[in-house]
Amino acid sequence: MPEGKIIKALSGFYYVKDENGELIQCRGRGVFRKNKVTPLVGDYVVFQAENDTDGYILEVLERKNELVRPPIANVDQAILVFSAIKPDFSPLLLDRFLVLVESNDIEPIICISKTDLISKDAVQEIENFARSYREIGYRVLLTSTKEREGLDQLLPLLDNQISVFAGQSGVGKSSLLNTLRPDLDLETNEISMSLGRGKHTTRHVELIEVAGGLVADTPGFSSLEFLTIEAEELSYCFPEIYKVGANCKFRGCTHISEPKCAVRQGVEDGRIEQFRYDHYVSFYEEIKERKPRY
Structure with missing residues (x-):
């Protein structure tokens, strides 16, 4: 039986990319519901093709990890996008994300965005935080989509990896992906000035090809509670x-x-x-x- 990877899930259909790079639209067998197994984007699966474009998923292979929100499996790394301003950089929120990522055995990469918008005094503060996290051992990138700063450092890190872009709403995740792959034309929303936060602009989980790897543009972790960590x-x-x-x-x-x-x-x-x-x-x-x- 052929094997492949689910790269998109939408309205009960799973879009599986096979070993030849072809996309097969599959449904899950009823046995999954019986066994309480839900195929996820990122899953490696065994499937049966009825024709060149349609088939059924027969088996979900073992996962190395899975996230509940967003629902995705076998993630290699998380690009944690935190803006330097609008919204202001929050080490408390970043540490919360880092704990969630570390607890799922996912490699974190810290990406501080919108560095072109901050004052010289604020630049020093951001660089101090960046140095602190680097000394711990984290990879930290300072980026600006407007100035294209830091993007040459980010692109090689995506190669041959399944990555999730996560962070607060309005920090520039979609803008960053649009800059890395302009043809995506992902929807972006400005920050609500009254709430200081943006609206979610991503409505389903899909793995998209960027720089030789697969990237999930997701709304980030909609739950930031430590529900599974003792x-x-x-x-x-x-x-x-x-x-x-x-x-x-x-x-x-x-x-x-x-x-x-x-x-x-x-x-x-x-x-x-x-x-x-x-x-x-x-x-x-x-x-x-x-x-x-x-």
């Missing part, structure tokens, strides 16, 4: 805290109040940024206070 696992999602925490005196140290905590000492001596530690504590308490789900 408090004890949170430090794994802060690489620098996890690394320094290996030297804590007590095994299973939460890095909140235990004596001889290497992480708190790391904050004091500057090896861990205070704002990152503050976000860790805030997220830890949020997870601890989460109501149990049954």
